Amino acid sequence: MEYTISAAARILGANAVGAGDYAFSELSVDSRRLSFPDSTLFFAIETGTNDGHKYVNDAYRMGVRCFVVSHDIPGMERLSDAVFLRVPDTLSALQRLAAYHRDRFRFPVVGITGSNGKSVVKEFLYHLLCGKYNIIRSPKSYNSQIGVPLSVWNMDASYNLAVFEAGISMPGEMERLERIVRPDIGVLTNIGAAHQENFLSMKEKALEKLKLFRDSSFIVYCADDKVADEAVRSVALTARKVTWSMENHDATVFVSGITKKEFSTSFIIKYDGREGRCEIPFTDDASLADVLHCICTAYCLDPSLLDGMLPFSTLEPVAMRLEVKQGRNGTLIINDTYNSDINSLAIALDFLSGRKGGSGCKTTLILSDILQSGCPSDILYRQVAGIVEAKSVDNIIGVGPELSSHSDFFGIGKAFYRSTEELLADFRASDFSGRLVLIKGSRSFHFERITERLEQKAHETVMEVSLGAIVHNFNRYKSRLRPDTKMICMVKASAYGAGAVEVSRTLQEHRCDALAVAVADEGVELRNEGISIPIMVMNPEMNCLNLLYDHALEPEIYSFRLLDAFIREGKSRGAVSFPIHIKIDTGMHRLGFAPEDVPALCALLKGQETVKVKSVFSHLAGSDTPSLDDFTMLQISRFKEAAETIERSAGCRVLKHILNSAGIERFPEYQMDMVRLGIGLYGISMCGDTGLRNVSTLKTTILQIRDVRAGDSIGYGRKTFVDRDSRIAVIPIGYADGLDRHLGNRAARVSVNGRLAQIVGNICMDACMIDVTGINAEEGDTVVIFGDDLPVSRLSEAIGTIPYEILTSPSQRVQRIYLND
Incomplete structure (x- = not known):
C-alpha cells in the first residue's frame, strides 16, 4: 500500500528537507535488510545500544531515498536526491505512522499478550482459521516497540483478519503498543516470571499487559489463572470477558473429560448450552492451554465456528525459531518452516544473506507454494521473484503447482516441481555441495523429508544454540556502556562450545566491534568463512606468525621474544603499521609484560614502523569476587599507569581495556575505551544478572x-x-x-x-x-x-x-x- 513522502510528513507533523515527493510502500529500520530500497522509508532509530543515524549513508548506497531522522547526519548535504523528514523522536514517528495505517482498516484485529505462548497461540489461530479468513499475522515474534509497528504496516485490503503479538519488558510500553494495534479481541495467554525484573510484582505486570485491551470488545483469558483473573477484575475494562476454565462451570467455555493418550489429548468443551469434543495431537498442558485460548478467540469472532470441526487434529508443534544445521558435503542448511508468507520469506532471505557474508558460497532457495496469502497469484509470485532477486539468491527450486506455473518470473538458476514427491524423485544431495540452502515451505509440503536427505549427522544428542539469546546478551551488556565504548566478543574455544562460525556471523551482523580467539587457527577458520571484522588472537604461538599476516589477524603481544619475531616477519613482508595489542601483567601472572618492562617496550616500539599499538590491555584476576576488590583496584591502578606511559610514547591515541564480563557488571566506571565480553555473552553471569538468556x-x-x-x-x-x-x-x-x-x-x-x-x-x-x-x-x-x-x-x-x-x-x-x- 503506497504513501507519498508528503503524506507521511503531514501524518507525522514533520518538516521535509530535500526535493521530490517519492512514493513508498515499505518501512525499514535496518540498512542490512532492504528488499525494495527504492520504495522504502528508512527510520533512523536510536536505541540504548545503537543509533540508526550512523547507517543512513549505507541505506542511501543501497538505493533508499526517503528517511526519517531526529538530527542532521555528517555528509547529509551530499545526498541531494534524498528526502529527510525531521522529527523529535524517530521511534515515536514509526509508531505514529503505523497507528495511522491501522486506522484505515475495519476488519477484526486480535491482539495477543502474555508472559509465554504468544507466538504459539498466534500460529495455532492461523492454522485453525486460515480456511475461513485471509489472515495477516506478526512475522515470527515481532512483538516489540519496533516489531509491532512493522507488523501492523503489512495490513492491506486483501485481508479480513489480523493477529498481532505485543510484548513488553517494562512499565509504560504497552500504552504505546495499544495505540498501534487497537485490538478488537484481546488474548491474555498467562502471567509468568518472564521480564519480571522491571516490575514490582506479578500483578503490576499483569495490569500493564491489560492496557493493550483498553478499548477491546472482548478479552480472552483462563479464569483458573488467579493472577490474570484478579487483574482483569480489578480494572475497568469495557471488554466482554470470554474465559475458559477447568474448574468454574460459569466460564464461557468449560473444559472437562480431559483424556491423555500416548500422542494426543481429547477433551470436551461446553459453551452456550452446547457441547463439543476435541482432540489435539499434543499431551502437554501448555499446548492444551494454547488451543483453549484459540477456541475462545474463535468464539469471539463467530460462535458458529465451534459448531463445525476446526482442524484441531492437524495442528503441529510450532517451530518457534529458524534452524541452522550442517549438511552433507559442506552444505549449510537453513530450515525455516515456522511461517510461509512473503514477509517471513524476506526475513529468512535476510538471514541467508547474513550467513553468506563474504564467504563466496552459492545460495539455493527451496520454496513451496505460499498458501492462503489472500493475494492474486500473479501479483504474489512477482513479489516473491522481486525479493529473491533483491537478495541475490543464486538458484531457486520451486515446489507446488502455483510456483511452477509462474516459473517465468524468476530470472536465476531454477528448477520447478509440482510436488515434494516429484522433487525427491529427482533429488541428489551432492548437487548442493558447499552451498547455503534455505528450505522454506508450507507445512503441507512436508519439507522435513528434504532436510533429512541433506543432514549430515543423525546422532540424537545435539546442542541447540540460540542466536537470538546471543544478540540479547550482547545488547544487554552493551546497554551498560557509554555509546563510544567498543566491545570485543570472545569466540575462542569454538565460542565456548557454541560454534564460533555461526556465533561470529551473528555478532558481525549486529555490528560487534571485534572478535577474540585463542589461537591463529581459530581466526583463520573465521576469515575463511567470510568474517571480516577485526579478530584478535590472544595466545599467538611462534610458529603461526605467517598466518597472522596472511589473514589480517591482530596478535596479543605478551613478550619481547614474540614482539621481535613478529616485527622480523613483518619486515620481510614489507608490512607497515600492522595492528598489535600489548598485554600488561598486572597481577594475574599468566601472559604479559611486567610493568617494569614498559620503558624498554616503548623504546623498542619507537624504533620501528612495522607494527602499531592498537590497544593496551590487562586481565582482572578476581573481578567477580567482592573479597578481591582491593586487588582489582590495584590491578586497575597498575594498568592505567602502564597504559598511559605506552600511549605517551606512541604519540597517538591507544585503546585501553581491562574489564571482562564480571568487570562490566561490577566496575562499569573503568570501562575505558573498550571491554571484553566472554562468559556473559553465553548467558552466564558470575555476579547474578538474571536478565541474561541461556544460549x-x-x-x-x-x-x-x-x-x-x-x-x-x-x-x-x-x-x-x-x-x-x-x-x-x-x-x-x-x-x-x-x-x-x-x-x-x-x-x-x-x-x-x-x-x-x-x-x-x-x-x-x-x-x-x-x-x-x-x-x-x-x-x-x-x-x-x-x-x-x-x-x-x-x-x-x-x-x-x-x-x-x-x-x-x-x-x-x-x-x-x-x-x-
Missing part, C-alpha cells in the same frame, strides 16, 4: 527403558545399586560426547519432561543411564542435560568445576543446531 541447550533422547529390581546394580563396576524397583532409561550421551564421568553415580540430574532424574552408574563412552522411576517418561522422549530450566551451573557445582568447562566439553560429534528467534 546453549544440550539434549538427547531416551533409547530404552527397562525395569530393574531392588538390589540390582547399574553400569560398569556395579557402582550404583537401586534400593527399590526402578525404571532405568538409557540415553545416548557419554564421555565421548563430552559428558564428564564425574557426573555419574547420582552426582547430577538431568531433566525429563520437566522432572529431574538422577544419572546412575558409571558414565560410559557413548551412553549413560538415568533413573526415571515415578516420571512419565517413554522411549523417544527428550532429555535435557543443561538448558533454560536446568542451568549449566548446576552440573559444574555438582562436580566442583566451573561453567566454562561444562560448556566447552561437548565434542564435535554432537551436532550444533542454531536457532534464530
